[in-house]
Amino acid sequence: MAPANTTKKAVGNPAGRGYESPRKPAKTYVSAEISLEPLDIEFSRADLEFEGVDHSGVSFEARVFLNNKKADARTSKTPGNGYAGSFHIFGHGGCFGDVGHCDVRGLPRHYDPRPAHALTPARKIVVATDAIRRALRHGKSMTVSVVPIVTSATSRCDFENVLKFDRVSVVTYL
């Protein structure tokens, strides 16, 4: 991503899916311990990068907390709670077609001039420099909790399976 001089990554894989709906308490995604030892201590910026984020359903705010496995929708967004920042998804609102309409096609064929599928999973970034510095002071590993808060939806949406992504990485820049 944009800032040059990427140094090192610490990568975590989601151990489960988080859920949040306006009607029932949500399960929050909590990562396994992510080692911070590969990171350089000196950096000017640190991001949390979420790859493979689904955006087919509801729109939501994803609140990201470090080292706070108990974070939920009621947890205030303060440094003391490990709040690192949020990313937002403008969702498609569920499926408006027939069966298969929202199945993401594979890579476009040669000579296929169409853009790739509109539901190609997204990559989202939370600039979390201060929070990651605090986590580094805290120890050699950290957990990442993601609390999705639904902001808008349609009746076609799944209000429970809100947050789906492939992996989260910590990326630092010199």
Place this chain on the structure above:
Amino acid sequence: MANGLTIRPSVEGLELDPQALAALRDAYGKMQQLSATDNRSWIYWAGIHGFSQFMCWHHGRVGSGGDTRPYNLFLPWHRAYLLHFEHAARDQNNGARLPWWDWTSSGAHKRGIPKSFSAPKVGNERNTLHDGPMPPMPPDPARNTVRFPGRPADLPTAAQVNSLLSATSFADFNVQIEDIHDQVHGWGGGLNPSPPPEGGDMGVIATAAYDPIFWAHHCMIDRLWYLWQLRHGVSNIPPDYLDMPLAPFAVTVQDVLDINRLGYEYAQSSTHPSAPGTPSGGGDVTHGTGKHH
């Protein structure tokens, strides 16, 4: 007009200019009255973004025809979309100009949706900026858009915008502005506080462009890209983006980088009314203001 450029006003400026506001309402109203099968209609133009054509660009995707490099055409695609829509609106009333909604302003953080877009009626008539028609989306019947906006204090702040304008690369700027864009969409649609558990139409891709506030929100996004270009260069974009087509519009990324070549400019603050003395309430601008590239 001396050089043919038009000024897109702020919503706050538009609200101080009754003639320009009336022109926009008139244009939108005429588009909204046209049938869905008419390619001048509100439904036709909104349907390019979401239901049923879903041609909008959000997030990164690989290229076409075997090109596996990632692209994110969110900003150029929506610039082309706004331009074509604005001309379709001007076909109905040549005085219409797309306004930009500064959701960072103190007014926005007090009132939320601007009054010109939130009032259901203007006098005894329907306010065409309040809602727009939607086609049937089986099994849902045709209806007009609704909104359940969030708390005004939750809108993005000027500090957030200033931070993203300092991003030095297009990719970094793009990913950050798209996130703020996503935030405002969810905020503007919101959730119905009473059953059924549905949201407002601005809140999801399928229906957002049917809501008139969509166009003012995207004008703000386009203006922020323009302000970023003034700081960091009009051509500051990955070179392999330049020839990418912006379907269904007959333009490429290269074609939409310079807004003056597209025939428009932005009013310079959220509180300035449009230049007076023109039938449209818009105004001429000249090059050489010291702020242009």
